[in-house]
Amino acid sequence: MNKKVFTSAKEALFDIKSGSTIMSGGFGLCGIPEKSIEQLSQMDIENLTLISNNIGNSGRGLVAILKQGKIAKAICSYIGGNPDLETRYLDKEIEIDLVPQGTFSERIRAAGLGIRAFYTPTGFGTLVAENKEVKEFDRPCILEEALHADFAIIKAQKADPYGNLWFKETARNFSPLMAMAAKTTIVEVEEIVELGQICPEDIHLPGLFVQRIYRGENYKNDIEFLKTSEQK
Amino acid sequence: MSWSKQEMAAYVAGLIPKDSSLNLGIGLPSLIANYISQDSHIMIHSENGVLGVGDSPHPDEVSPTLINAGKETISTVAGASFFDSSLSFGMIRGGHIDFCVLGGMEVDLAGNLANWMIPGKKITGMGGAMDLVNGAKEVIVLMSHFTKAGLPKLVAKTQLPLTGAGVCTQVITDHGHFKPRGNSFEIINLAEGVSEADCKLPS
Numbered sequence: 001m002n003k004k005v006f007t008s009a010k011e012a013l014f015d016i017k018s019g020s021t022i023m024s025g026g027f028g029l030c031g032i033p034e035k036s037i038e039q040l041s042q043m044d045i046e047n048l049t050l051i052s053n054n055i056g057n058s059g060r061g062l063v064a065i066l067k068q069g070k071i072a073k074a075i076c077s078y079i080g081g082n083p084d085l086e087t088r089y090l091d092k093e094i095e096i097d098l099v100p101q102g103t104f105s106e107r108i109r110a111a112g113l114g115i116r117a118f119y120t121p122t123g124f125g126t127l128v129a130e131n132k133e134v135k136e137f138d139r140p141c142i143l144e145e146a147l148h149a150d151f152a153i154i155k156a157q158k159a160d161p162y163g164n165l166w167f168k169e170t171a172r173n174f175s176p177l178m179a180m181a182a183k184t185t186i187v188e189v190e191e192i193v194e195l196g197q198i199c200p201e202d203i204h205l206p207g208l209f210v211q212r213i214y215r216g217e218n219y220k221n222d223i224e225f226l227k228t229s230e231q232k
Numbered sequence: 233m234s235w236s237k238q239e240m241a242a243y244v245a246g247l248i249p250k251d252s253s254l255n256l257g258i259g260l261p262s263l264i265a266n267y268i269s270q271d272s273h274i275m276i277h278s279e280n281g282v283l284g285v286g287d288s289p290h291p292d293e294v295s296p297t298l299i300n301a302g303k304e305t306i307s308t309v310a311g312a313s314f315f316d317s318s319l320s321f322g323m324i325r326g327g328h329i330d331f332c333v334l335g336g337m338e339v340d341l342a343g344n345l346a347n348w349m350i351p352g353k354k355i356t357g358m359g360g361a362m363d364l365v366n367g368a369k370e371v372i373v374l375m376s377h378f379t380k381a382g383l384p385k386l387v388a389k390t391q392l393p394l395t396g397a398g399v400c401t402q403v404i405t406d407h408g409h410f411k412p413r414g415n416s417f418e419i420i421n422l423a424e425g426v427s428e429a430d431c432k433l434p435s
Contacts, residue, residue, distance in 0.1 A: 027299070030296070126394045126396070128400045177316055225304040225305070226304075
């Protein structure tokens with residue numbers, strides 16, 4: 001079981017190669033795998049396909065490897081707030097597949113759970129429906145296929161050596177879904193606890209879906225837009 | 233005089249019945265959270281994985297892992313819950329969210345909404361908007377009445393790529409409150425000092 005625990009990002013990401021398809025967790029900068037992204041930026045790889053809601057934001061996160069030209073294709077739902085990606089897209093330097101966010105998350109979940117495809121009303125009558133099969137239920141729906149990856153890089157707050165995960169607040173987002181969908185899931189955490197220390201009822205993702213774990217240090221946990229109020 | 237952003241947000245907050253569930257989009261709609269009173273028991277949903285969004289947090293209570301879909305720091309109300317993105321969109325697509333309020337670039341007479349790209353010029357992506365407009369029981373658009381170039385955003389027929397067809401039932405702008413009725417926009421309310429002619433509604 002301890003075979004899952006690695007000592008560094010460098011060790012844990014050793015077999016990511018040029019041409020790999022990688023899912024990366026996080027919503028904006030919330031819950032992103034900071035240390036794995038840092039490691040990708042130091043690796044001599046290219047022609048990556050990245051599956052991530054925002055592909056970084058505000059010049060940070062995955063934007064680091066985007067600027068290095070390592071991403072050939074991005075599958076994401078939202079570009080607003082990521083001018084580096086928008087510019088490259090409008091200049092046709094990168095291929096982007098924009099997927100409605102609910103379809104995006106469900107395609108990833110489907111991949112992990114063995115569902116090959118599903119029908120959804122989302123996107124019917126829009127550009128998203130182009131070249132897709134349409135079927136009439138209570139209303140017209142389009143066929144969307146599962147979305148797989150070679151690797152998932154995600155961050156959780158806590159893991160035990162089996163890879164049981166616990167996420168903090170809204171940092172969970174796409175990460176447990178990606179963990180299920182990828183062939184190899186690499187999780188960085190702020191804390192590794194003993195087996196049994198996460199109460200079974202509180203485990204957000206069972207360790208069955210996790211292949212590698214390492215502990216990162218000095219997390220930035222960047223805030224994009226700080227909004228406060230004096231009222232308590 | 234047209235409505236300020238705060239007045240628009242407060243107006244929309246007043247349209248949401250007690251005990252409803254409400255999803256708020258990025259930008260202008262997120263202001264609405266500040267005008268929802270706790271005793272209305274309205275549960276605000278944010279698609280990044282939280283039901284029960286509260287006001288902006290006190291500076292001592294800010295958490296970088298607690299944000300809304302606009303990536304702004306938030307607090308939660310008692311009874312709030314966290315979940316992954318699939319469950320979050322299941323709430324939306326499954327028809328469990330009563331209202332969603334989102335921004336717009338164009339709304340037309342048929343209730344078609346465009347809000348995610350201007351071909352060749354600007355692309356924000358649809359984010360969760362296409363799921364929201366097809367899943368929420370009622371879709372309210374909150375936007376400025378005119379574009380930065382001064383063109384009306386309430387139009388006869390949308391020109392931009394659609395977010396959803398025939399999905400929007402109410403529009404609130406800085407000029408007033410409107411409902412697309414197929415061959416006209418019904419005026420429900422106008423901001424003080426705004427005339428029907430000022431709105432440049434399509435006929």
